[in-house]
Amino acid sequence: MTNNMMQDRYVLIENVNMTFQTKKGSFQALKDINLNIREGEFISIIGHSGCGKSTVLNLIAGLLQPTEGYLFCAGREIAKPGPERAVVFQNHSLLPWLTCFENVYLAVERVFGDTEGQTQLAERTRAALELVGLSHAVEKRPNEISGGMKQRVGIARALAMEPKVLLLDEPFGALDALTRAGLQDELMAIMSRSGCTAVMVTHDVDEAVLLSDRIVMMTNGPAATIGEILEVDLPRPRKRLELVEDPAYTHLRSEVLKFLYERHAKKAA
Protein backbone atom coordinates (compact mmCIF):
# COMPACT_ATOMS: atom_id res chain seq x y z
CA MET A 1 0.00 0.00 0.00
CA THR A 2 1.47 3.37 -0.92
CA ASN A 3 1.74 6.13 1.59
CA ASN A 4 -0.88 8.15 -0.18
CA MET A 5 -3.39 5.34 -0.15
CA MET A 6 -2.69 4.82 3.53
CA GLN A 7 -3.64 8.40 4.23
CA ASP A 8 -6.82 8.14 2.23
CA ARG A 9 -7.85 4.88 3.78
CA TYR A 10 -6.46 5.26 7.26
CA VAL A 11 -9.30 3.38 8.88
CA LEU A 12 -10.89 0.85 6.61
CA ILE A 13 -14.11 -1.06 7.23
CA GLU A 14 -14.79 -3.74 4.61
CA ASN A 15 -18.02 -5.70 4.26
CA VAL A 16 -18.52 -5.95 7.97
CA ASN A 17 -21.42 -7.97 9.33
CA MET A 18 -22.04 -8.26 13.02
CA THR A 19 -24.29 -10.90 14.53
CA PHE A 20 -24.74 -11.27 18.27
CA GLN A 21 -25.53 -14.60 19.85
CA THR A 22 -28.18 -13.97 22.45
CA LYS A 23 -30.32 -16.21 24.62
CA LYS A 24 -33.19 -15.78 22.17
CA GLY A 25 -31.07 -16.81 19.21
CA SER A 26 -28.83 -14.84 16.92
CA PHE A 27 -29.41 -11.17 16.24
CA GLN A 28 -27.89 -9.45 13.24
CA ALA A 29 -27.02 -5.92 14.31
CA LEU A 30 -24.93 -4.73 11.35
CA LYS A 31 -24.95 -5.66 7.69
CA ASP A 32 -22.57 -4.73 4.88
CA ILE A 33 -20.78 -1.86 6.54
CA ASN A 34 -18.18 -0.27 4.24
CA LEU A 35 -16.33 2.88 5.19
CA ASN A 36 -12.99 4.55 4.44
CA ILE A 37 -11.76 7.16 6.83
CA ARG A 38 -8.98 9.54 5.77
CA GLU A 39 -6.17 10.39 8.13
CA GLY A 40 -7.06 13.48 10.17
CA GLU A 41 -10.72 13.28 9.23
CA PHE A 42 -13.53 13.85 11.72
CA ILE A 43 -16.40 11.42 11.17
CA SER A 44 -19.74 11.43 12.97
CA ILE A 45 -21.99 8.42 13.11
CA ILE A 46 -25.61 9.33 13.58
CA GLY A 47 -28.71 7.16 13.71
CA HIS A 48 -31.64 6.22 15.88
CA SER A 49 -31.17 4.58 19.24
CA GLY A 50 -30.26 0.91 19.05
CA CYS A 51 -29.27 0.92 15.38
CA GLY A 52 -25.70 -0.18 16.07
CA LYS A 53 -23.59 2.96 16.35
CA SER A 54 -21.79 1.81 19.47
CA THR A 55 -21.22 -1.56 17.84
CA VAL A 56 -19.41 0.11 14.90
CA LEU A 57 -17.28 2.09 17.32
CA ASN A 58 -16.47 -0.95 19.44
CA LEU A 59 -15.46 -2.80 16.29
CA ILE A 60 -12.99 -0.06 15.39
CA ALA A 61 -11.79 0.00 18.99
CA GLY A 62 -11.17 -3.74 18.79
CA LEU A 63 -13.47 -4.48 21.72
CA LEU A 64 -15.64 -6.57 19.37
CA GLN A 65 -14.67 -8.83 16.49
CA PRO A 66 -16.84 -8.78 13.34
CA THR A 67 -18.66 -11.98 12.41
CA GLU A 68 -17.76 -11.28 8.78
CA GLY A 69 -15.58 -8.73 7.04
CA TYR A 70 -12.41 -6.91 8.01
CA LEU A 71 -11.32 -3.76 9.76
CA PHE A 72 -7.94 -2.11 9.24
CA CYS A 73 -6.17 0.76 10.89
CA ALA A 74 -3.04 2.23 9.28
CA GLY A 75 -2.86 -0.80 7.00
CA ARG A 76 -2.99 -3.37 9.77
CA GLU A 77 -5.95 -5.52 10.67
CA ILE A 78 -7.65 -4.59 13.94
CA ALA A 79 -7.43 -7.66 16.15
CA LYS A 80 -7.62 -6.13 19.60
CA PRO A 81 -7.66 -2.75 21.34
CA GLY A 82 -4.46 -0.79 21.00
CA PRO A 83 -3.08 2.49 22.33
CA GLU A 84 -3.20 4.08 18.87
CA ARG A 85 -7.02 3.96 19.13
CA ALA A 86 -8.20 5.69 22.30
CA VAL A 87 -11.83 5.58 23.40
CA VAL A 88 -13.91 8.18 25.22
CA PHE A 89 -16.79 6.25 26.71
CA GLN A 90 -20.37 7.45 26.83
CA ASN A 91 -20.52 7.22 30.62
CA HIS A 92 -16.94 8.47 31.15
CA SER A 93 -15.97 5.12 32.79
CA LEU A 94 -13.54 6.67 35.23
CA LEU A 95 -12.41 4.44 38.05
CA PRO A 96 -14.14 5.92 41.11
CA TRP A 97 -11.41 4.93 43.56
CA LEU A 98 -8.70 6.81 41.69
CA THR A 99 -8.23 10.59 41.53
CA CYS A 100 -8.47 12.38 38.19
CA PHE A 101 -4.68 12.41 38.07
CA GLU A 102 -4.41 8.68 38.76
CA ASN A 103 -7.09 7.87 36.19
CA VAL A 104 -5.15 9.64 33.47
CA TYR A 105 -1.80 8.42 34.79
CA LEU A 106 -2.93 4.81 34.42
CA ALA A 107 -3.25 5.35 30.66
CA VAL A 108 -0.08 7.41 30.33
CA GLU A 109 1.95 4.87 32.27
CA ARG A 110 0.75 2.09 30.03
CA VAL A 111 1.68 3.85 26.79
CA PHE A 112 4.89 5.66 27.74
CA GLY A 113 5.97 3.79 30.87
CA ASP A 114 8.62 1.76 29.07
CA THR A 115 10.46 4.72 27.64
CA GLU A 116 9.95 7.54 30.14
CA GLY A 117 10.62 8.18 33.82
CA GLN A 118 8.06 8.95 36.50
CA THR A 119 8.51 12.70 36.39
CA GLN A 120 7.95 12.75 32.63
CA LEU A 121 4.83 10.58 32.99
CA ALA A 122 3.46 12.86 35.68
CA GLU A 123 4.26 15.82 33.46
CA ARG A 124 2.29 14.30 30.59
CA THR A 125 -0.63 13.59 32.90
CA ARG A 126 -0.70 17.15 34.16
CA ALA A 127 -0.43 18.51 30.63
CA ALA A 128 -3.40 16.41 29.48
CA LEU A 129 -5.54 17.60 32.37
CA GLU A 130 -4.49 21.18 31.73
CA LEU A 131 -5.47 20.80 28.08
CA VAL A 132 -9.07 20.15 29.11
CA GLY A 133 -8.94 22.89 31.75
CA LEU A 134 -8.90 20.71 34.83
CA SER A 135 -5.64 21.68 36.52
CA HIS A 136 -7.57 22.65 39.64
CA ALA A 137 -9.27 19.24 40.02
CA VAL A 138 -6.22 17.01 39.67
CA GLU A 139 -6.50 15.46 43.12
CA LYS A 140 -10.29 15.10 43.14
CA ARG A 141 -12.15 11.80 42.86
CA PRO A 142 -14.71 11.36 40.07
CA ASN A 143 -17.66 11.55 42.49
CA GLU A 144 -16.47 14.95 43.66
CA ILE A 145 -16.68 16.62 40.25
CA SER A 146 -19.52 17.48 37.85
CA GLY A 147 -20.63 15.39 34.89
CA GLY A 148 -18.99 17.78 32.45
CA MET A 149 -15.71 17.59 34.34
CA LYS A 150 -15.82 13.79 34.39
CA GLN A 151 -16.27 13.76 30.64
CA ARG A 152 -13.27 16.09 30.34
CA VAL A 153 -11.16 13.70 32.38
CA GLY A 154 -12.29 10.91 30.05
CA ILE A 155 -11.16 13.02 27.07
CA ALA A 156 -7.89 13.88 28.81
CA ARG A 157 -7.27 10.20 29.47
CA ALA A 158 -7.79 9.39 25.80
CA LEU A 159 -5.73 12.33 24.49
CA ALA A 160 -2.86 11.65 26.91
CA MET A 161 -2.23 8.40 25.06
CA GLU A 162 -1.45 10.46 21.94
CA PRO A 163 -3.68 8.22 19.85
CA LYS A 164 -3.79 8.17 16.06
CA VAL A 165 -7.55 7.65 16.17
CA LEU A 166 -9.87 9.06 18.80
CA LEU A 167 -13.14 7.15 19.23
CA LEU A 168 -15.93 8.97 21.04
CA ASP A 169 -19.21 7.28 21.98
CA GLU A 170 -21.79 10.00 22.60
CA PRO A 171 -19.20 11.89 24.60
CA PHE A 172 -21.53 14.74 25.55
CA GLY A 173 -24.84 12.87 25.58
CA ALA A 174 -25.42 13.12 29.31
CA LEU A 175 -24.57 16.82 29.57
CA ASP A 176 -26.75 19.91 29.52
CA ALA A 177 -26.81 22.03 26.34
CA LEU A 178 -24.52 24.78 27.67
CA THR A 179 -21.82 22.46 28.97
CA ARG A 180 -22.07 20.46 25.79
CA ALA A 181 -21.52 23.54 23.60
CA GLY A 182 -18.47 24.51 25.63
CA LEU A 183 -16.93 21.06 25.34
CA GLN A 184 -17.70 20.86 21.62
CA ASP A 185 -15.75 24.07 21.05
CA GLU A 186 -12.87 22.75 23.12
CA LEU A 187 -12.86 19.46 21.27
CA MET A 188 -12.77 21.28 17.93
CA ALA A 189 -9.78 23.32 19.06
CA ILE A 190 -7.96 20.27 20.41
CA MET A 191 -8.59 18.24 17.27
CA SER A 192 -7.35 20.97 14.96
CA ARG A 193 -4.15 21.21 17.02
CA SER A 194 -3.49 17.47 17.34
CA GLY A 195 -4.59 16.57 13.82
CA CYS A 196 -5.69 13.09 14.83
CA THR A 197 -8.46 11.14 13.20
CA ALA A 198 -11.76 10.99 15.07
CA VAL A 199 -14.92 8.91 14.93
CA MET A 200 -17.75 10.18 17.09
CA VAL A 201 -21.11 8.60 17.75
CA THR A 202 -23.82 11.15 18.41
CA HIS A 203 -27.56 11.72 18.61
CA ASP A 204 -27.22 15.44 18.18
CA VAL A 205 -27.67 16.77 14.64
CA ASP A 206 -26.06 20.13 15.39
CA GLU A 207 -23.12 18.47 17.04
CA ALA A 208 -22.61 16.27 14.00
CA VAL A 209 -22.72 19.14 11.52
CA LEU A 210 -20.59 21.45 13.63
CA LEU A 211 -17.74 19.02 14.26
CA SER A 212 -17.59 16.66 11.29
CA ASP A 213 -15.96 16.46 7.91
CA ARG A 214 -18.41 13.72 7.00
CA ILE A 215 -21.58 12.46 8.66
CA VAL A 216 -22.32 8.76 8.40
CA MET A 217 -26.07 8.21 8.69
CA MET A 218 -27.20 4.75 9.65
CA THR A 219 -30.49 3.04 8.87
CA ASN A 220 -32.54 1.46 11.60
CA GLY A 221 -31.72 -1.99 12.88
CA PRO A 222 -31.90 -4.95 12.85
CA ALA A 223 -29.30 -5.46 10.11
CA ALA A 224 -28.55 -1.77 10.10
CA THR A 225 -26.22 -0.40 7.46
CA ILE A 226 -24.88 2.92 6.26
CA GLY A 227 -27.76 4.77 4.60
CA GLU A 228 -26.00 7.87 3.37
CA ILE A 229 -22.79 9.76 3.88
CA LEU A 230 -22.98 13.53 3.99
CA GLU A 231 -19.94 15.69 3.18
CA VAL A 232 -19.73 18.71 5.45
CA ASP A 233 -17.65 21.19 3.47
CA LEU A 234 -17.98 24.12 5.85
CA PRO A 235 -14.64 25.94 6.20
CA ARG A 236 -12.70 25.66 9.44
CA PRO A 237 -12.31 27.05 12.01
CA ARG A 238 -16.05 26.97 12.53
CA LYS A 239 -17.86 29.38 14.83
CA ARG A 240 -21.22 28.18 16.09
CA LEU A 241 -22.85 31.63 16.14
CA GLU A 242 -21.80 32.47 12.59
CA LEU A 243 -22.91 29.06 11.35
CA VAL A 244 -26.43 29.55 12.65
CA GLU A 245 -27.06 32.09 9.90
CA ASP A 246 -25.07 30.28 7.24
CA PRO A 247 -27.41 28.82 4.59
CA ALA A 248 -24.98 25.99 3.85
CA TYR A 249 -25.13 24.96 7.49
CA THR A 250 -28.91 25.11 7.59
CA HIS A 251 -29.07 23.02 4.44
CA LEU A 252 -26.77 20.31 5.82
CA ARG A 253 -28.67 20.26 9.04
CA SER A 254 -32.00 19.76 7.29
CA GLU A 255 -30.45 16.99 5.16
CA VAL A 256 -29.61 15.03 8.30
CA LEU A 257 -32.99 15.74 9.84
CA LYS A 258 -34.75 14.59 6.68
CA PHE A 259 -32.78 11.37 6.67
CA LEU A 260 -33.56 10.68 10.31
CA TYR A 261 -37.17 11.78 10.51
CA GLU A 262 -38.53 11.28 7.00
CA ARG A 263 -36.75 8.47 5.22
CA HIS A 264 -35.76 6.46 8.25
CA ALA A 265 -38.21 7.60 10.88
CA LYS A 266 -38.31 5.34 13.85
CA LYS A 267 -41.74 4.27 14.95
CA ALA A 268 -42.35 5.20 18.55
CA ALA A 269 -41.68 2.09 20.60
Place this chain on the structure above:
Amino acid sequence: MSVVSFNKEKTMQASEPTVKTVPAKPVVAVVKPLSTTATAAAPLLQKRGAWAATAKRVFEWLLPPVTGLLIFAAIWATVSALTQGLPGPVKTWQSAVELFSDPFYINNPNDMGIGWNILNSLKRVATGFALAAVVGIPMGFVIGRYTFMSRMAAPVISLLKPVSPLAWLPIGLLVFKAANPAAIWVIFITAVWPMIINTAVGVSKVPQDYMNVAKVLNLSEWKIVTKILLPYVMPYMMTGVRLSIGAAWLVIVAAEMLTGGVGIGFWVWDEWNNLNVEHIIIAIFIVGIVGLLLEQCLVLVAKRYSYE
Protein backbone atom coordinates in the same frame (compact mmCIF):
# COMPACT_ATOMS: atom_id res chain seq x y z
CA MET B 1 -36.82 34.90 14.10
CA SER B 2 -34.04 35.92 16.47
CA VAL B 3 -30.83 33.95 16.72
CA VAL B 4 -31.49 32.90 20.27
CA SER B 5 -34.92 31.43 19.77
CA PHE B 6 -33.80 29.67 16.62
CA ASN B 7 -31.00 28.10 18.57
CA LYS B 8 -33.33 26.97 21.29
CA GLU B 9 -35.74 25.30 18.93
CA LYS B 10 -32.83 23.50 17.33
CA THR B 11 -31.46 22.07 20.52
CA MET B 12 -34.87 20.90 21.55
CA GLN B 13 -35.38 18.99 18.36
CA ALA B 14 -31.91 17.66 18.24
CA SER B 15 -31.81 16.52 21.81
CA GLU B 16 -35.01 14.55 21.47
CA PRO B 17 -33.34 11.19 20.85
CA THR B 18 -30.96 11.67 23.78
CA VAL B 19 -33.72 11.07 26.32
CA LYS B 20 -32.46 7.59 27.00
CA THR B 21 -29.19 8.89 28.41
CA VAL B 22 -30.96 10.40 31.44
CA PRO B 23 -30.67 7.28 33.65
CA ALA B 24 -26.93 7.89 33.87
CA LYS B 25 -27.52 10.61 36.41
CA PRO B 26 -29.65 9.36 39.38
CA VAL B 27 -26.63 7.98 41.21
CA VAL B 28 -25.87 11.45 42.48
CA ALA B 29 -29.44 12.15 43.52
CA VAL B 30 -29.52 9.25 45.97
CA VAL B 31 -27.43 11.25 48.41
CA LYS B 32 -30.02 13.97 48.81
CA PRO B 33 -32.59 12.59 51.29
CA LEU B 34 -29.90 12.50 54.00
CA SER B 35 -29.40 16.24 53.94
CA THR B 36 -33.14 16.93 54.23
CA THR B 37 -33.33 15.13 57.55
CA ALA B 38 -30.35 17.13 58.73
CA THR B 39 -32.00 20.43 57.88
CA ALA B 40 -35.28 19.34 59.45
CA ALA B 41 -33.48 18.90 62.74
CA ALA B 42 -31.92 22.36 62.58
CA PRO B 43 -34.94 24.47 63.67
CA LEU B 44 -35.49 22.09 66.54
CA LEU B 45 -31.98 22.77 67.78
CA GLN B 46 -32.57 26.50 67.80
CA LYS B 47 -35.87 26.27 69.64
CA ARG B 48 -35.02 24.09 72.56
CA GLY B 49 -31.34 24.75 72.79
CA ALA B 50 -28.50 22.49 71.81
CA TRP B 51 -28.24 20.77 75.16
CA ALA B 52 -31.83 19.60 75.31
CA ALA B 53 -31.61 18.26 71.78
CA THR B 54 -28.48 16.29 72.56
CA ALA B 55 -30.07 14.85 75.68
CA LYS B 56 -33.11 13.88 73.67
CA ARG B 57 -31.03 12.18 71.02
CA VAL B 58 -28.99 10.22 73.58
CA PHE B 59 -32.21 9.24 75.29
CA GLU B 60 -33.77 8.05 72.02
CA TRP B 61 -30.62 6.19 71.19
CA LEU B 62 -30.17 4.58 74.59
CA LEU B 63 -33.69 3.87 75.74
CA PRO B 64 -34.69 1.00 73.42
CA PRO B 65 -31.57 -1.17 73.90
CA VAL B 66 -31.54 -0.63 77.68
CA THR B 67 -35.22 -1.54 77.88
CA GLY B 68 -34.58 -4.64 75.80
CA LEU B 69 -31.79 -5.78 78.09
CA LEU B 70 -33.90 -5.11 81.20
CA ILE B 71 -36.80 -7.16 79.82
CA PHE B 72 -34.38 -9.97 78.99
CA ALA B 73 -32.98 -9.88 82.57
CA ALA B 74 -36.49 -9.83 84.01
CA ILE B 75 -37.56 -12.92 82.05
CA TRP B 76 -34.34 -14.65 83.03
CA ALA B 77 -34.88 -13.79 86.74
CA THR B 78 -38.47 -15.05 86.60
CA VAL B 79 -37.53 -18.31 84.93
CA SER B 80 -34.72 -18.92 87.41
CA ALA B 81 -37.04 -18.17 90.34
CA LEU B 82 -39.62 -20.63 89.06
CA THR B 83 -37.22 -23.48 88.24
CA GLN B 84 -34.54 -25.15 90.21
CA GLY B 85 -30.87 -25.13 89.28
CA LEU B 86 -30.86 -22.15 86.88
CA PRO B 87 -29.07 -19.27 88.63
CA GLY B 88 -30.55 -15.79 88.33
CA PRO B 89 -28.86 -12.61 87.05
CA VAL B 90 -27.61 -11.45 90.44
CA LYS B 91 -25.99 -14.72 91.35
CA THR B 92 -24.41 -14.98 87.90
CA TRP B 93 -23.09 -11.42 88.17
CA GLN B 94 -21.45 -12.17 91.52
CA SER B 95 -19.89 -15.29 90.10
CA ALA B 96 -18.64 -13.34 87.08
CA VAL B 97 -17.03 -10.69 89.27
CA GLU B 98 -15.21 -13.43 91.14
CA LEU B 99 -14.20 -15.20 87.93
CA PHE B 100 -12.77 -12.07 86.34
CA SER B 101 -10.92 -10.99 89.47
CA ASP B 102 -8.13 -13.38 88.45
CA PRO B 103 -8.49 -14.22 84.76
CA PHE B 104 -4.89 -15.28 84.11
CA TYR B 105 -3.98 -17.87 86.75
CA ILE B 106 -2.41 -21.19 85.83
CA ASN B 107 -2.81 -24.05 88.31
CA ASN B 108 -2.04 -26.84 85.90
CA PRO B 109 -2.52 -27.36 82.13
CA ASN B 110 -6.12 -28.40 82.75
CA ASP B 111 -6.98 -25.55 85.11
CA MET B 112 -6.24 -22.11 83.72
CA GLY B 113 -7.93 -18.71 84.16
CA ILE B 114 -10.82 -17.67 81.92
CA GLY B 115 -8.58 -15.16 80.15
CA TRP B 116 -6.30 -17.96 78.93
CA ASN B 117 -9.27 -19.90 77.67
CA ILE B 118 -10.58 -16.96 75.67
CA LEU B 119 -7.13 -16.17 74.28
CA ASN B 120 -6.58 -19.77 73.22
CA SER B 121 -9.89 -19.89 71.41
CA LEU B 122 -9.13 -16.58 69.72
CA LYS B 123 -5.74 -17.88 68.66
CA ARG B 124 -7.30 -20.92 66.98
CA VAL B 125 -9.90 -18.80 65.27
CA ALA B 126 -7.25 -16.33 64.11
CA THR B 127 -5.04 -19.08 62.71
CA GLY B 128 -7.83 -20.93 60.91
CA PHE B 129 -9.27 -17.66 59.70
CA ALA B 130 -5.94 -16.39 58.38
CA LEU B 131 -5.32 -19.64 56.53
CA ALA B 132 -8.82 -19.42 55.06
CA ALA B 133 -8.14 -15.86 53.88
CA VAL B 134 -4.81 -16.83 52.32
CA VAL B 135 -6.44 -19.70 50.43
CA GLY B 136 -9.98 -18.39 49.91
CA ILE B 137 -9.43 -14.87 48.62
CA PRO B 138 -7.04 -15.76 45.77
CA MET B 139 -9.26 -18.70 44.91
CA GLY B 140 -12.26 -16.38 44.81
CA PHE B 141 -10.38 -14.11 42.42
CA VAL B 142 -9.50 -16.94 40.07
CA ILE B 143 -13.01 -18.38 40.16
CA GLY B 144 -14.62 -15.00 39.57
CA ARG B 145 -12.25 -14.05 36.77
CA TYR B 146 -12.32 -17.19 34.61
CA THR B 147 -15.56 -18.84 33.58
CA PHE B 148 -13.78 -22.15 33.15
CA MET B 149 -12.60 -22.09 36.75
CA SER B 150 -15.99 -21.08 38.07
CA ARG B 151 -17.67 -23.96 36.21
CA MET B 152 -15.00 -26.29 37.48
CA ALA B 153 -15.35 -25.18 41.09
CA ALA B 154 -19.15 -24.91 41.13
CA PRO B 155 -20.05 -28.60 41.75
CA VAL B 156 -17.42 -29.06 44.46
CA ILE B 157 -18.36 -25.88 46.28
CA SER B 158 -22.09 -26.46 46.16
CA LEU B 159 -21.59 -30.00 47.38
CA LEU B 160 -19.32 -29.14 50.31
CA LYS B 161 -20.72 -25.78 51.40
CA PRO B 162 -23.87 -27.09 53.15
CA VAL B 163 -21.91 -29.63 55.20
CA SER B 164 -21.55 -28.70 58.87
CA PRO B 165 -17.91 -27.83 59.47
CA LEU B 166 -17.93 -30.15 62.51
CA ALA B 167 -18.30 -33.12 60.18
CA TRP B 168 -14.74 -32.35 59.07
CA LEU B 169 -13.35 -32.77 62.57
CA PRO B 170 -12.74 -36.52 62.35
CA ILE B 171 -10.89 -35.99 59.07
CA GLY B 172 -8.78 -33.36 60.77
CA LEU B 173 -8.03 -35.65 63.70
CA LEU B 174 -7.15 -38.44 61.32
CA VAL B 175 -4.84 -36.35 59.16
CA PHE B 176 -3.17 -34.20 61.81
CA LYS B 177 -3.25 -36.73 64.65
CA ALA B 178 -3.68 -33.96 67.21
CA ALA B 179 -6.59 -31.99 68.67
CA ASN B 180 -5.32 -28.45 68.18
CA PRO B 181 -4.63 -28.56 64.42
CA ALA B 182 -7.90 -30.43 63.96
CA ALA B 183 -9.80 -27.58 65.62
CA ILE B 184 -7.96 -25.06 63.45
CA TRP B 185 -8.83 -27.18 60.42
CA VAL B 186 -12.51 -26.99 61.30
CA ILE B 187 -12.28 -23.19 61.59
CA PHE B 188 -10.50 -23.08 58.24
CA ILE B 189 -13.32 -25.06 56.61
CA THR B 190 -15.93 -22.81 58.24
CA ALA B 191 -14.29 -19.60 57.14
CA VAL B 192 -13.13 -20.52 53.68
CA TRP B 193 -16.52 -20.82 51.88
CA PRO B 194 -17.82 -17.32 52.57
CA MET B 195 -14.46 -15.87 51.52
CA ILE B 196 -14.29 -17.80 48.25
CA ILE B 197 -17.89 -17.16 47.35
CA ASN B 198 -18.08 -13.48 48.21
CA THR B 199 -14.79 -12.68 46.51
CA ALA B 200 -15.84 -14.60 43.40
CA VAL B 201 -19.22 -12.85 43.28
CA GLY B 202 -17.51 -9.48 43.62
CA VAL B 203 -15.05 -10.22 40.82
CA SER B 204 -17.77 -11.48 38.49
CA LYS B 205 -19.80 -8.31 39.11
CA VAL B 206 -17.08 -5.87 38.07
CA PRO B 207 -18.90 -3.64 35.55
CA GLN B 208 -18.12 -4.32 31.90
CA ASP B 209 -17.30 -0.61 31.56
CA TYR B 210 -14.29 -0.96 33.82
CA MET B 211 -13.14 -4.08 32.01
CA ASN B 212 -13.50 -2.21 28.70
CA VAL B 213 -11.27 0.51 30.11
CA ALA B 214 -8.75 -2.18 31.02
CA LYS B 215 -8.91 -3.58 27.49
CA VAL B 216 -8.67 -0.24 25.72
CA LEU B 217 -5.74 0.83 27.89
CA ASN B 218 -4.28 -2.65 27.39
CA LEU B 219 -3.52 -2.96 31.11
CA SER B 220 -1.37 -5.81 32.36
CA GLU B 221 -3.02 -8.52 34.44
CA TRP B 222 -1.24 -7.16 37.53
CA LYS B 223 -2.63 -3.64 36.93
CA ILE B 224 -6.10 -5.06 36.30
CA VAL B 225 -6.00 -6.86 39.64
CA THR B 226 -4.55 -4.00 41.68
CA LYS B 227 -6.23 -1.01 40.04
CA ILE B 228 -9.63 -2.40 39.06
CA LEU B 229 -10.55 -5.76 40.59
CA LEU B 230 -9.17 -5.31 44.10
CA PRO B 231 -10.69 -1.89 44.79
CA TYR B 232 -14.02 -2.95 43.31
CA VAL B 233 -14.12 -6.29 45.12
CA MET B 234 -12.98 -4.96 48.50
CA PRO B 235 -16.51 -4.40 49.88
CA TYR B 236 -17.61 -7.89 48.76
CA MET B 237 -14.47 -9.38 50.25
CA MET B 238 -15.07 -7.60 53.54
CA THR B 239 -18.61 -9.02 53.64
CA GLY B 240 -17.10 -12.48 53.17
CA VAL B 241 -14.56 -11.85 55.89
CA ARG B 242 -17.24 -10.63 58.27
CA LEU B 243 -19.51 -13.59 57.61
CA SER B 244 -16.68 -16.03 58.07
CA ILE B 245 -15.35 -14.57 61.30
CA GLY B 246 -18.89 -14.76 62.71
CA ALA B 247 -19.28 -18.36 61.63
CA ALA B 248 -15.80 -19.30 62.84
CA TRP B 249 -16.47 -17.94 66.28
CA LEU B 250 -19.81 -19.76 66.28
CA VAL B 251 -18.16 -23.06 65.47
CA ILE B 252 -15.10 -22.87 67.74
CA VAL B 253 -17.19 -23.51 70.88
CA ALA B 254 -18.58 -26.74 69.47
CA ALA B 255 -15.22 -27.84 68.05
CA GLU B 256 -13.45 -27.31 71.34
CA MET B 257 -16.12 -29.19 73.24
CA LEU B 258 -15.20 -32.16 71.10
CA THR B 259 -11.42 -31.78 71.05
CA GLY B 260 -10.72 -30.63 74.63
CA GLY B 261 -7.63 -28.65 75.62
CA VAL B 262 -7.66 -25.02 76.71
CA GLY B 263 -10.39 -22.89 75.18
CA ILE B 264 -13.76 -21.36 75.85
CA GLY B 265 -15.63 -24.32 74.37
CA PHE B 266 -13.82 -26.85 76.44
CA TRP B 267 -14.22 -24.63 79.46
CA VAL B 268 -17.99 -24.75 79.04
CA TRP B 269 -17.86 -28.53 78.84
CA ASP B 270 -15.67 -28.69 81.90
CA GLU B 271 -17.99 -26.48 83.92
CA TRP B 272 -20.92 -28.64 82.86
CA ASN B 273 -19.09 -31.64 84.26
CA ASN B 274 -18.52 -29.64 87.45
CA LEU B 275 -22.20 -28.66 87.33
CA ASN B 276 -21.21 -25.02 87.64
CA VAL B 277 -24.17 -23.52 85.80
CA GLU B 278 -23.28 -19.88 86.55
CA HIS B 279 -20.08 -20.32 84.65
CA ILE B 280 -21.90 -21.79 81.68
CA ILE B 281 -24.15 -18.77 81.54
CA ILE B 282 -21.14 -16.49 81.88
CA ALA B 283 -19.50 -18.37 79.00
CA ILE B 284 -22.56 -17.74 76.85
CA PHE B 285 -22.23 -14.03 77.50
CA ILE B 286 -18.48 -14.11 76.85
CA VAL B 287 -18.94 -15.85 73.52
CA GLY B 288 -21.64 -13.36 72.56
CA ILE B 289 -19.64 -10.30 73.54
CA VAL B 290 -16.40 -11.47 71.91
CA GLY B 291 -18.28 -12.34 68.72
CA LEU B 292 -19.89 -8.90 68.71
CA LEU B 293 -16.51 -7.21 69.20
CA LEU B 294 -14.88 -9.24 66.42
CA GLU B 295 -17.59 -8.28 63.99
CA GLN B 296 -17.51 -4.61 64.99
CA CYS B 297 -13.74 -4.51 64.48
CA LEU B 298 -14.19 -5.86 60.98
CA VAL B 299 -16.95 -3.38 60.21
CA LEU B 300 -14.48 -0.62 61.08
CA VAL B 301 -11.80 -2.18 58.88
CA ALA B 302 -14.33 -2.54 56.06
CA LYS B 303 -15.23 1.15 56.28
CA ARG B 304 -11.58 2.08 56.22
CA TYR B 305 -10.96 0.18 52.99
CA SER B 306 -14.07 0.94 50.95
CA TYR B 307 -13.51 3.69 48.41
CA GLU B 308 -16.84 5.45 48.83
